[in-house]
Amino acid sequence: MEFNKFLALIIDKRPKTIDTRDVSITHSRFQSIYKGGSSYYEVMNWSTYYKLADLTKYLDYDCRFTELGCKQYCFKNKKEKEEWINKNKGENKRRVYWKLMCCCGGCRGSLGYLPSIAPGAVRIYARHFHYKTGFWREGKGCVLPRKYRSITCLGHSCSANHSETGRLLLKALTMSERQLLEYFCKNFKKHRLIGRYRWSASSITRYFKEELLKERKEEEV
Numbered sequence: 001m002e003f004n005k006f007l008a009l010i011i012d013k014r015p016k017t018i019d020t021r022d023v024s025i026t027h028s029r030f031q032s033i034y035k036g037g038s039s040y041y042e043v044m045n046w047s048t049y050y051k052l053a054d055l056t057k058y059l060d061y062d063c064r065f066t067e068l069g070c071k072q073y074c075f076k077n078k079k080e081k082e083e084w085i086n087k088n089k090g091e092n093k094r095r096v097y098w099k100l101m102c103c104c105g106g107c108r109g110s111l112g113y114l115p116s117i118a119p120g121a122v123r124i125y126a127r128h129f130h131y132k133t134g135f136w137r138e139g140k141g142c143v144l145p146r147k148y149r150s151i152t153c154l155g156h157s158c159s160a161n162h163s164e165t166g167r168l169l170l171k172a173l174t175m176s177e178r179q180l181l182e183y184f185c186k187n188f189k190k191h192r193l194i195g196r197y198r199w200s201a202s203s204i205t206r207y208f209k210e211e212l213l214k215e216r217k218e219e220e221v
């Protein structure tokens with residue numbers, strides 16, 4: 001979608017979607033904390049969010065996509081799919097997509113369930129947005145790179161059986177930068193990475209990557 005049209009859509013739908021504060025201190029989930037007579041927001045740096053969100057590519061959401069759809073919204077056979085599409089095309093073009101999009105059906109209306117967008121990323125979102133299907137495309141699914149997807153999208157699954165590390169990664173994505181560092185310092189004191197690195201957003205990202213890759217290898221054996 002054209003940049004200006006996308007901008008108009010954001011303003012039309014959610015006036016606060018673009019967070020104009022410094023991109024490095026904005027996060028999708030704000031928690032208002034009251035301390036010392038004033039309240040402030042707990043935030044996660046966008047760069048940390050992008051790095052962690054990108055690692056969800058190592059998680060298995062167990063959607064089992066085929067040309068007939070995902071395991072949850074599956075047509076019985078090709079004939080049933082074609083019949084359904086032909087039946088609904090004339091009535092309401094959007095309805096066709098809604099059914100085919102399964103759990104992504106609300107993408108267009110919710111702008112990918114993004115609570116806020118960093119100003120520097122608006123052009124990327126605009127480039128991937130389609131006026132009928134949002135960030136979803138037939139035959140491809142979501143075209144947004146994982147790092148730009150919302151926690152709502154990354155956290156959703158019908159039946160994924162994520163590993164402990166996978167679950168912790170999704171939990172980490174909902175934390176503020178401070179909560180994340182505190183969580184790791186408190187719960188991973190004796191982890192082998194301590195001594196090699198001190199916990200920082202980067203070392204936490206490395207930890208997740210190493211653990212998820214290790215789990216993958218173990219599954220393959």
Ligand code: SF4
Binds near residue numbers: 105108135142
């Ligand atoms: S996963 Fe992608 S296509 Fe689906 S709702 Fe989220 S942004 Fe839209």
Ligand code: SF4
Binds near residue numbers: 158
């Ligand atoms: S999470 Fe969405 S795509 Fe995956 S099986 Fe469930 S409805 Fe289908």
